[in-house]
Amino acid sequence: MSGTAPRDRRRGLLGVALTLPGAAWLAVFFLVPLYVVVSISTGTVDPVFRSVVPAWNPADWRGDQFGYVLSRLTGPDGFFGPVMVRTVVYVLLAVAGCLVVAYPVAWFVARHSGRRRGLVLALIVAPFWISYMMRMLAWVNLLADDGLVNRLLGGAGLVADPVTFLSGRPTTVVLGLVYGYVPYMILPMYAALDRISPALLEAARDLGAGRFETFRRVVLPMSVPGVLAGLVLVALPMTGDYFTNDLLSASPSTAMLGNLINTSVANPSQAGQAGALVLILVLAMAAPMLLYVRSSVRSDLAS
Amino acid sequence: MSADRRPEPNPFARRGPSRRGVLGLAALTGAGLLAGCARERPSSGLTAGGGGSGSPTLTAASPSSPVRWPILEGNAPIAAGLAPEKDATLQLYNYVDYINPDVIKSFEKKYEDTGVKVVVSTFNDTNESLAKIRAGGSPYDVYFPSYDQIGKLATAGLVRPLQHAYIPNITNVWPQFTDPWYDQGWQYTVPYVTYTTGIGWRSDRVNEDIGARANPYDVFWDPQYAGRLAVLDDYREVISMAILRAGGTDINTGDDAVLGKVREDLAAMAKATRPQVTITDYIAIPEGKLDISQAWSGDMIAAQGYLPKGTDASVLRYWFPADGKGMVNNDLMMILSGGKNPVLAHLFLNHLLDDEVARENFTFVGYQPPLNSLDPSRLVADGYAPQGLAAATVLPSYFESGYRSLELTPEAEGKWQDTWTRFKAGA
Numbered sequence: 270m271s272g273t274a275p276r277d278r279r280r281g282l283l284g285v286a287l288t289l290p291g292a293a294w295l296a297v298f299f300l301v302p303l304y305v306v307v308s309i310s311t312g313t314v315d316p317v318f319r320s321v322v323p324a325w326n327p328a329d330w331r332g333d334q335f336g337y338v339l340s341r342l343t344g345p346d347g348f349f350g351p352v353m354v355r356t357v358v359y360v361l362l363a364v365a366g367c368l369v370v371a372y373p374v375a376w377f378v379a380r381h382s383g384r385r386r387g388l389v390l391a392l393i394v395a396p397f398w399i400s401y402m403m404r405m406l407a408w409v410n411l412l413a414d415d416g417l418v419n420r421l422l423g424g425a426g427l428v429a430d431p432v433t434f435l436s437g438r439p440t441t442v443v444l445g446l447v448y449g450y451v452p453y454m455i456l457p458m459y460a461a462l463d464r465i466s467p468a469l470l471e472a473a474r475d476l477g478a479g480r481f482e483t484f485r486r487v488v489l490p491m492s493v494p495g496v497l498a499g500l501v502l503v504a505l506p507m508t509g510d511y512f513t514n515d516l517l518s519a520s521p522s523t524a525m526l527g528n529l530i531n532t533s534v535a536n537p538s539q540a541g542q543a544g545a546l547v548l549i550l551v552l553a554m555a556a557p558m559l560l561y562v563r564s565s566v567r568s569d570l571a572s
Numbered sequence: 573m574s575a576d577r578r579p580e581p582n583p584f585a586r587r588g589p590s591r592r593g594v595l596g597l598a599a600l601t602g603a604g605l606l607a608g609c610a611r612e613r614p615s616s617g618l619t620a621g622g623g624g625s626g627s628p629t630l631t632a633a634s635p636s637s638p639v640r641w642p643i644l645e646g647n648a649p650i651a652a653g654l655a656p657e658k659d660a661t662l663q664l665y666n667y668v669d670y671i672n673p674d675v676i677k678s679f680e681k682k683y684e685d686t687g688v689k690v691v692v693s694t695f696n697d698t699n700e701s702l703a704k705i706r707a708g709g710s711p712y713d714v715y716f717p718s719y720d721q722i723g724k725l726a727t728a729g730l731v732r733p734l735q736h737a738y739i740p741n742i743t744n745v746w747p748q749f750t751d752p753w754y755d756q757g758w759q760y761t762v763p764y765v766t767y768t769t770g771i772g773w774r775s776d777r778v779n780e781d782i783g784a785r786a787n788p789y790d791v792f793w794d795p796q797y798a799g800r801l802a803v804l805d806d807y808r809e810v811i812s813m814a815i816l817r818a819g820g821t822d823i824n825t826g827d828d829a830v831l832g833k834v835r836e837d838l839a840a841m842a843k844a845t846r847p848q849v850t851i852t853d854y855i856a857i858p859e860g861k862l863d864i865s866q867a868w869s870g871d872m873i874a875a876q877g878y879l880p881k882g883t884d885a886s887v888l889r890y891w892f893p894a895d896g897k898g899m900v901n902n903d904l905m906m907i908l909s910g911g912k913n914p915v916l917a918h919l920f921l922n923h924l925l926d927d928e929v930a931r932e933n934f935t936f937v938g939y940q941p942p943l944n945s946l947d948p949s950r951l952v953a954d955g956y957a958p959q960g961l962a963a964a965t966v967l968p969s970y971f972e973s974g975y976r977s978l979e980l981t982p983e984a985e986g987k988w989q990d991t992w993t994r995f996k997a998g999a
Contacts (some may be wrong), residue, residue, distance in 0.1 A: 317983060318724055320703060325692045355998070413861060435861075436799020437846035519802075519848035522999035532996045536807075536989050537699050 310334050310544025320537035324488035325501035334541040356526040360507045367454040393455055407515040437520025444512040454499035461495020477497050494564060501561040505554050632979040636754035641726035643733050649913045652737035660686040660913040665712035668694045671768050672936030679923045688916055706728055707729035713911030714920055716764055718903055719754040720979045726760055732907045733759050738918035741925035746942040746968050761904040762921050765939035766966040769809050769890030769899040770892035772857050772867030783891035791819035801864040802848035807992035808977045812899055814838055821973045826984030831991050838995040872940025873957050890964040940966045
């Protein structure tokens with residue numbers, strides 16, 4: 270009895286020591302920047318330089334910027350409203366697209382890739398070796414009026430004139446989002462599907478379930494945590510994405526929330542609005558994030 | 573002589589992949605936020621002409637009310653006749669692709685015995701650069717801004733007054749720039765280049781002479797070009813263009829009725845033609861990725877260097893009102909007080925005002941220096957521009973007839989930015 274207590278204490282200390290780097294990382298690269306954003310969004314504007322003067326002291330925080338942003342969300346001057354609606358619609362469509370593409374791929378990798386599983390996984394991760402910007406620039410070239418896609422379509426006699434993919438079309442932006450984020454969806458789904466024991470599937474078949482019944486009553490429910498993780502992992506960054514839009518459209522007619530924040534940040538006097546928009550986005554995203562964390566903790570406890 | 577070869581090498585021969593474009597994109601990722609986070613010198617307590625009781629205000633210069641900026645105590649010009657700094661690194665702070673590397677080399681060569689090295693740092697827009705200069709920490713010597721920043725820079729003592737003795741080449745530029753309204757007595761600035769804002773296109777991709785329209789600006793509202801055109805990613809340029817199209821002449825207005833009409837017109841434009849909002853026109857037009865763009869004259873001249881192999885420069889077109897009633901501007905060179913090499917900085921300004929050097933720089937950046945010796949009526953004949961770009965020539969008279977973007981009052985500034993955000997939001 271008496272011998273276990275010091276060991277426990279030592280293990281506790283070890284636990285603290287192991288948590289330290291992570292905690293320090295979070296403090297320096299998350300909490301401090303978040304505080305800067307809060308201070309900027311609650312600050313004032315310098316009358317000469319018209320740049321934001323952050324309010325470092327919480328006693329000086331002002332809610333003007335939040336009031337401005339909220340008044341632009343609804344009401345007669347609500348030109349932020351359409352952007353929000355557009356963002357939600359694009360993200361829902363793109364997430365649905367990711368789901369449709371990722372589920373079969375994850376299933377294939379988990380169940381049917383056999384000895385080549387390592388290779389297939391490596392291929393799925395391969396795009397990460399190239400920066401997101403370069404991959405989008407590649408699409409710009411492929412989708413240009415005289416790009417490969419149009420030459421193939423024209424050559425096959427499918428279109429008479431080149432399709433102007435890059436001319437501010439919502440479809441191009443949504444497909445760009447699907448392309449850019451689909452690996453983040455495949456990996457957690459693969460992990461979830463891979464964890465389903467083949468014995469369970471065999472048992473379901475033995476008990477008389479057909480292929481579809483097996484999928485519906487065994488595979489699908491057991492893959493829910495992976496699907497949820499994938500949904501959250503792609504939906505969160507998509508909502509703040511501005512780059513896809515900038516490169517594949519650059520037109521205000523497809524502007525998303527991220528573009529709005531980017532425009533505001535570029536104007537020093539509007540940095541406060543940008544900060545307020547960011548914080549509103551963070552709050553809005555916190556709900557699904559918490560849901561995800563709760564569900565993953567629960568599934569960990571269950572298994 | 574074969575027809576496809578020009579007798580003389582085109583000064584704007586293809587440059588290869590643009591650095592400006594790629595760097596510009598890379599910088600999108602976080603430059604803005606960094607600028608926002610930079611610790612800035614508090615400017616409270618500053619007052620400049622007309623500054624009332626404690627609340628800092630700023631005089632706005634305009635052609636009708638020229639301004640002589642104050643010289644703050646402790647910020648006197650350097651003495652004449654000093655020896656250049658030894659083994660110095662002269663730091664330039666400029667837009668990307670906005671200076672010819674060859675003129676930097678020739679400067680290093682000219683002052684070889686001092687061991688000077690020149691390095692260029694770049695910014696995307698002057699909001700970003702201003703924040704960085706105010707933050708200090710980067711001892712830039714020479715800065716290339718627009719004239720709407722002088723007030724702020726001089727008021728905060730960030731810019732060093734010039735010692736004219738080092739800059740005899742000032743006599744090479746148009747006289748209106750040796751005592752300009754934005755800097756009476758050229759205490760702080762020398763001119764760098766001039767430009768107009770008009771419309772650029774490629775005649776082999778657009779089947780009409782846009783300049784022949786009753787109102788050429790209407791092209792941005794013409795649905796037949798939907799998805800094929802762009803406006804500049806610059807709130808002053810786009811809003812001013814909308815004002816001029818509607819028949820207005822005051823492009824520095826804070827009038828709600830005018831700006832309300834601009835909002836409606838820009839919304840109608842976004843709906844009719846879904847224009848891109850970008851400043852890559854100088855690459856995208858020659859490459860055929862864009863058919864029509866609002867454009868700066870210098871960018872269309874530089875576009876000659878980005879044409880695909882086998883495409884002749886004669887296809888490039890630029891329109892600016894023939895009567896000179898359009899947007900006209902000039903950029904400047906300044907010496908920053910934070911720099912460590914004021915003597916070399918003066919010598920560099922003088923170097924860039926040298927006739928030969930300024931011409932050499934012109935052939936790279938495409939933006940026309942206001943040289944007396946550069947006869948604007950001969951730019952086409954002298955091979956600086958093809959016939960289709962004749963309108964991209966900047967005439968001294970444009971600075972009388974044209975409209976200039978002045979510093980806006982804080983109220984107007986807020987309204988303009990609101991208008992711009994609304995347009996960019998696509999609402």
